[in-house]
Amino acid sequence: MFNPVLDGLPENAFPRLANLIAGIQPGGNAPPILMSLGEPQHPVPDFIGPILASHVAEYGKYPPIQGTDAFREAVAGWLNRRFELTRHPVRSEGHILPLNGTREGLFSAAFLVTPPKKDGRQPAVLMPNPFYQCYAGAALAAGAEPTYLDATRGAGFLPDIQALSPDLLSRTSLFYMCSPANPQGSVASIDYLKQLVQLARQYDFVLALDECYSEIYTRSPPPGGLRAASDLADADAIEPFANVLVFHSLSKRSNLPGLRSGFVAGDTRLIARFRNFRAYVGPTNPLPADAAATAAWRDEAHVEENRRLYRQKFDAADEILNGCFGYFRPAGGFFLWLDAGDGEAAALKLWREAGVKVLPGKYLARGAVGDPYIRVALVGPLEETIEGLRRIWRTLGSG
Template identity: 55%
Template structure:
């Protein structure tokens, strides 16, 4: 018998995309895939070297909490990147096998059976990363989709919700830089949502997996924002990270999505509960992966080189699209969020005429009560390929959608 909770989920994003395009012959170019957010820049050479040097570690069970070298590397990076002093890895940090696993499983420790005597709600931006809704349903909660549209600056207005909704809310998912729009939450936004969560006893889960890909200034981090609030008297200096968890990953930062290595950091009470859950159900990273991850968190040169490559592709996008389809340079991440009027129709045209595969924005969102889907007019374009492939694809997108020859 199937769990009826999951019948509330539509077909997954990639299932929908295959149904839309698989019977449509590809157009004139060799297939150019700009759908999935899978980094395709070169993996740092030292990753393989460290994995091979530590290969004997595959013969041992790895620790749930990470190795001392991994813990020190992560704590050091948090201090360098966000100015977080004296992060105790045993209290504040825990490895996860990629952020998707972590973001899904955190729901089981943060969502009670009921909130205010009712089924709990989990708030998330709309559009959103599909894992959030599945996690909410798996943990027995009800997903609640909060518009993140141009009218709200592509960030959800959690503070504007009905107090009755907030009273039922157990967990809020927030992605910054946002997937798909690339919007970055600033300190004032964090002040609002963190204060809201503490006032209503809500866990704030911040997905920051795109936080190391940015054009100029590094985005404010969730835990950095917590520390700033505590220093300004807006939080307890003895417990600055209360109610907040930040998820970080090497996938985008270091071009190693297959390494499946990230971490969660923040509220020590939540970290302790999460560690206990992972002791039962988690799959800790092998020792060689911990070693490679420690090396990656300790090195910034490859990350700076990575950002240079992405900047060049966004420069190309600005030059080729020239503001067409509402194109803008995002504050972070590697997506374009283009308003093409009808995302599904545009996807079919781009694939059938030009051999360019992109993602309809509707597949990343849910319709509201009136039937309006905030992603329906958009396509998401992942600038993860080489500059040459990206430029070819962007020319094809512009020419095809304007009715010319790709």
């Protein structure tokens, strides 16, 4: 009855956390503070509601797989501005496909590019460790071997790509990379991204760059994979984004995780295949959501406001946690990755004694690389976040 390929999938992080604290009352004599889930709590941009309302009749239509022209044009404009793609601008035709949130697109990508065998062997799908859990599920479901590349503090919380053997690379079908990274917030430099693109082209695999946190940063904007690919291509290249797909979302950028709207962009050959594949799988974006998303990609004011709100919380974290738990201010994203010695024990203690819910790093990793850490999401309101950080500091000691 069950597909044994999926036996390798451990229970998801959030049911594991629920089991860890099952039956334990939150301590602290005050309302609990939830800092485990990466669900943005900042307000939905105020222009979204009226757009959805004015397009409501379009729920009566099947939406096209490729979305509307207006959506793809808004996305192309945003990508070209944001990543300064002047040498090889992204085109609304051929380079972009809407997604029902990036998660399903990231998952589908593994099926799109994983052959039964590569170099005569089972294909490998590479991913950082710790990682967004969807990558491992997708790799397994597509019949590949998920291959976890430790991203340790010593290596700037990025996989050491110099250490990858030609033997592994030659059977790699897909490399999931996340920048800014969930959970550590590390950002891959443009040189790092270029090295990845070069490897993808040399060993003929696809680089899937998960950039859904790219707009949440407190200092400089993280570089992107399309720009790295374009920089490496000849000025008259027909396929400047060869072997590269980037994934973006409104979930974090625009506080719209419930809209389920994202996109994939890159190599036209992959996008064409992806479109055909999606015509079978069927995930489309309702036309009212497509219209709201179009407006969101055209607007930067709400994104700047969003960054301001996160900046305030990171400033508070700098003060409260400085010098404790290996604290560092991440270059991107909205998580703290704190070394608590034993992350699972710390998560339990925080819930039991202080009513703060955080995620043990172990649940996001394979092997021991995540064991010492807890992931703390700074997604709530400022005052609540400050209170949560103080409780963490008090409960776990100064580290």
